[in-house]
Amino acid sequence: MTHSDTPQLTLKRFFPYRLANLQAAVSGAVGRLYTGRFNLTHQEWRVLATLSEYPELSAKDIATHTNLEKMQVSRAIARMTERGLLLQHPAAHDRRYLRLQLTEKGLQTYRDIVPLVLEREAYLLDALSAEEQQLLDGLLDKLLERTHQLAEQDKLKE
Amino acid sequence: MTHSDTPQLTLKRFFPYRLANLQAAVSGAVGRLYTGRFNLTHQEWRVLATLSEYPELSAKDIATHTNLEKMQVSRAIARMTERGLLLQHPAAHDRRYLRLQLTEKGLQTYRDIVPLVLEREAYLLDALSAEEQQLLDGLLDKLLERTHQLAEQDKLKE
């Protein structure tokens, strides 16, 4: 290694940068499917997908499931309710909780979108062999685990 | 496969969702290094890194190199100039162009940050074996290529 005061950093090879670019591109590619025709934001799509999978969650639960802030969920819910995609009822056992329920229109929207995004996901992953896909899956998990460790470390140092 | 009207989608296993979560976590982990102590935004960091690598680029060039919009670059440049991190001179041959140049303070800031982010990148990637790292690199490239194809397709359909 030659002598140098500053370690080398090449932005184009910097992993966080590469990951950010890929994510933005993937997010855009999938987002184009539901922002235009279905007029859903990214967050609304997540709420829709989560409620389809787990009916009658509360806003809090959705925040947990979707990695969104409770505020973003609150706003997504408000817009979706306004547009007739879901209904809110205060829960009987604890009136702080909202029981959220997709309307038929909400469910239909979900059913319309799912094939589109799955097809696009499949197209993306088709760039990889089955083995590579499985490997990628594991790599993402390992990396995510590390970010949790870093978050822990930083929290302690605060 | 059992019969079902709607193909299955499990948000937690949905690749774009997983990628978005990982990216947010990685971006956060690295961002914490320069947002707090150095008071740089994500975009300012990219501009700083790019100018360190390629001195005297124009704003347009930086936008290209960093995957930022020209507007974001314009704003980053304005803030960084104000804070004494860089200088702008109109280019002699074409006065529309800005010749951007890091000041000593800008360079020093860069030199201070580089070891921190490189260390963090290394820590993240240490979750993977050398082979896995190389593989990941290739996978990201292949996937990125696919997103370009999708962008092309969508552009034509517009």
Add this chain to the structure above:
DNA sequence: TCAAATTTGTTTCACTTGAAACTATAAGCC
């Protein structure tokens, strides 16, 4: 039992952001 603390969800306020309009300069074309 009832005051303090906690939890769920909303709202406010200041800041950031993106799209489009705009300014200034240069290039193309007759």
Add this chain to the structure above:
DNA sequence: GGCTTATAGTTTCAAGTGAAACAAATTTGA
């Protein structure tokens, strides 16, 4: 040359965002 078009960068304006304050309901713990 002079008119149109294109390009670099900035500004404006409306919409989106996050942090923190807030309201309402519930739990805790003397």
